Amino acid sequence: MSDAIEEPGTTSEMDVSTVQTNANMAKDDVVLRVENLQKSFGALVATDHATFEVERGTITGLIGPNGAGKSTIFNLISGFYEPDGGTVTVNGTDVTGTEPYEVAEHGLIRTFQTPRKLEGMTVREAMLVGPRHQPGESFVKLFTDPKTVGEHEQQNLADVERILEEFEIDHLATQPATDISGGQMKLVELARAMLAEPEVLLLDEPVAGVNPTLRNKLAEQIQRLNEQGTTFLLIEHDMEFVMNLADPIVVLDRGSVLTEGPPHAIQSDTKVIDAYLGGGGV
Structure with a gap:
């Protein structure tokens, strides 16, 4: 794998179709494909020809030591960064370099390591931000078709109540969103993401700072949602959490894919151990 990063706008000598990777690229039903993805910040190479796939129906873990490029890859996939090279494909559609809302339209939704608490809103109101295709977002629709807007609002409200109950956080519905704990906010953000009906949901350190x-409740909810058909790609530094939940696991190191495999193989892989702790263990 080449360590060189091409300048934006240039053509790499490495053909995308022949990119070498240590990931499994022979999956049957791919919902997300990252191919030859590159991103530099000045002299810092954050993502170096990263290539991997996420198979539909899996909980795929994305791990690596600090500085491995995990957050950069999430930002590239979800449209918050524009790549210097490579492609991101969701359900067979190339979404490379498109805006986050456009990526979301293709079924890819993400959460953030530090959820943003919406000032002046209750938890219920914060949840109502989640659904896509709300006709009430159109100023014209509010006046030309108020009946449809009202019907959608009532349906969204019913969906919010149902999901809050499913997540066992309906008791928080009327609380100010700024008054709940960080762990509760993580649950609310996960619940809100489900209102967008994602096909693949990217979770950025879902249990960081959580009691x-x-x-345990977050792990249960992720497993439940996965069993109901949601595909997950998650970053997590808590190795016990990710090893118990994810399969397969993709390991990044210095912006490239080091290896991919099931948890038991990753835990005993000497390359992974060296990358994390210089031989001290994962």
């Missing part, structure tokens, strides 16, 4: 009780 053990809420950590």
